[in-house]
Amino acid sequence: MNQFWQWLAMGGYSIYIWPAYGLVCVVLVMNLLGIKWQGIRTRKKLQQWFKRP
């Protein structure tokens, strides 16, 4: 357990390392979520387009 906390502390640099990794993960995931929402919007737009007389 002690070893885990030591690793988490990253030699005293944890306040820089974890936010850096966190930010990267957030941006990467947000990009994918954005594509998911874009896909839903695209599907709705296309369905409306094809319903037009």
Add this chain to the structure above:
Amino acid sequence: MWKLLYQFASPKIFYNLSGRVIPWLAVSTLLILGGGMCWGLLFAPPDYQQGDAFRIIYVHVPSAFLSMAIYAWMGFLAVLLLVWRIKMAGMLLTMCAQLGACMAFLALATGSMWGKPMWGTWWVWDARLTSELILLFLYGAILATASAYQNKEQGDKMVAILTLVGLVDLPIIHYSVYWWNTLHQGSTLSVFAKPKIHASMLYPLLMTLLGLSLYCVLVILLKARNELLLRERRQSWVRVLVEEGGV
């Protein structure tokens, strides 16, 4: 080669082919990027000077490399659009710019988080940092230009011209550490020279580099597929696809 390029430039073939590639790409990205990050955080030894702070390299270098690589790729796409009039290239330009802006932002933000403990400051107007910031602004200008046009195809051409003009920033970013006396260190990796870091630190870096590159390809393909359907909505294959629920 050109025949293959023209075939892939056909919207229908692009859509079908990318649909087959995406699941494999997603799994590879998750495994390689996740594996590289875990290796870098858990098993790579601490640096003899920087201690554990150097581990930011595993997210900073790949994002910085990709911010430039995506722009270089956009330069190629701009030529394809302006010279060979390949419409797909124009559409991909904006998709690439969105992702490139994310990578440039990540490179600057993670670099700043690495700079604070090592240099004692979040930001300096150093040649490398400033030229990378200019790259982020270039991406912003490209995205603003693309969204300003009602006619997408006309917008793509303007974006292509702007991209070609902005290409001049790439050698400036790369050589800034040699041309000027900068706080930023020189390149860690080079195609021709021997790596400056030990293999135990190098391999996870190569893994994250490959993983993030695959991620970028994945995101560009996914974005492009959505945009393609909207632009090609007058084509019969899109109607069939929507009616069959294949979107």
